[in-house]
Amino acid sequence: MNHFPESKGFYExxxxxxxxxxxxxxxxxxxxxxSWYGKFRIPPSLRNLVGKCYLVDGRLSYSQEYVACxxxxxxxxxxxxxxxxxxxxxxxxxxxxx
Numbered sequence: 001m002n003h004f005p006e007s008k009g010f011y012e013x014x015x016x017x018x019x020x021x022x023x024x025x026x027x028x029x030x031x032x033x034x035s036w037y038g039k040f041r042i043p044p045s046l047r048n049l050v051g052k053c054y055l056v057d058g059r060l061s062y063s064q065e066y067v068a069c070x071x072x073x074x075x076x077x078x079x080x081x082x083x084x085x086x087x088x089x090x091x092x093x094x095x096x097x098x
Contacts, residue, residue, distance in 0.1 A: 020084070023084055024082075024084035026082065027082075027084060031076070033072065035058075035068075069085070
């Protein structure tokens with residue numbers, strides 16, 4: 001944050017995600033799944049554009065990634081686990097630096 005002070009307000013909101021127990025006090029673990037995005041063929045006309053990310057965004061209900069997340073939640077719940085998605089910043093938990 002110190003390197004980009006103009007982004008401070010944005011990242012301060014994200015800091016709340018660093019405390020998953022505030023969203024789910026019962027939670028004891030974080031499960032982070034990753035996906036290889038190299039399998040997608042992004043049209044060359046979208047190169048260097050931010051909008052290209054939305055072609056494979058797992059937050060969009062019509063994407064394969066979204067469906068896969070729903071299925072994984074269902075599987076975890078079937079195994080007797082409780083789930084609480086988006087209670088922690090995914091990038092932080094994936095990097096182990098959260």
